[in-house]
Amino acid sequence: MRLYHSPTSPFVRKVMVLLKETRQEGDVTLVPATGTPVDAGSMPLAQNPLGKIPVLERADGPAIYDSRVICRYLDDRIGGRLYPAAPRLWETLTLEATADGILDAAVLMLYETRVRPEEKRFAGWTEGQWAKIARSLDAIGERWMSHLAGHIDMGQIAMGCALGYLDFRHGARDWRKGRDALAGWYEDFAQRDSMKATVPVG
Numbered sequence: 001m002r003l004y005h006s007p008t009s010p011f012v013r014k015v016m017v018l019l020k021e022t023r024q025e026g027d028v029t030l031v032p033a034t035g036t037p038v039d040a041g042s043m044p045l046a047q048n049p050l051g052k053i054p055v056l057e058r059a060d061g062p063a064i065y066d067s068r069v070i071c072r073y074l075d076d077r078i079g080g081r082l083y084p085a086a087p088r089l090w091e092t093l094t095l096e097a098t099a100d101g102i103l104d105a106a107v108l109m110l111y112e113t114r115v116r117p118e119e120k121r122f123a124g125w126t127e128g129q130w131a132k133i134a135r136s137l138d139a140i141g142e143r144w145m146s147h148l149a150g151h152i153d154m155g156q157i158a159m160g161c162a163l164g165y166l167d168f169r170h171g172a173r174d175w176r177k178g179r180d181a182l183a184g185w186y187e188d189f190a191q192r193d194s195m196k197a198t199v200p201v202g
């Protein structure tokens with residue numbers, strides 16, 4: 001299989017952590033890809049018309065995309081370890097969706113400063129994105145700590161990648177402030193070999 005990859009993409013990181021946790025890394029060749037909404041660059045447009053990564057080219061079927069689809073596919077391929085059976089599955093998927101939503105907002109905030117010309121920026125829009133992140137982190141701290149304390153699953157991996165990305169791109173916002181329980185969980189989770197091996201650089 002071939003995975004379109006960037007070492008700074010938190011969505012790609014979700015896939016990389018899963019590959020390491022499930023010992024499938026050797027089955028995948030990484031293909032570098034970069035691009036933005038205004039310049040698709042080397043994004044695999046033929047495989048994903050949305051021009052986003054990750055994209056996985058499979059040996060047994062057409063390319064698939066969106067980190068949630070790829071992660072579910074790769075987990076299913078080895079018998080399903082990181083997506084548990086229902087009813088816990090619905091929590092796992094909701095936690096993963098929340099982490100991905102945090103990442104969507106965080107990536108849009110980055111594009112606002114990196115891609116949009118300064119005279120066209122709108123601070124209220126950026127703050128609205130951060131408000132989504134802040135509300136989500138508060139909700140996780142209030143309602144999801146027992147799930148996070150359970151057996152590792154894809155919801156936890158996605159949340160670990162989301163918090164790592166906030167440190168990487170939005171460290172000055174200090175997401176840990178007032179969120180001791182979540183910060184404590186992340187400190188431990190970030191020590192996993194799969195997380196240490198995929199820390200974003202660039």
Ligand SMILES: N[C@@H](CCC(=O)N[C@@H](CS)C(=O)NCC(=O)O)C(=O)O
Binds near residue numbers: 038050052053065100
């Ligand atoms: N929902 C997608 C989001 C993927 C995504 O936004 N990837 C970013 C890189 S971090 C990207 O490819 N951006 C290019 C663009 O938006 O044009 C997923 O989970 O895979």
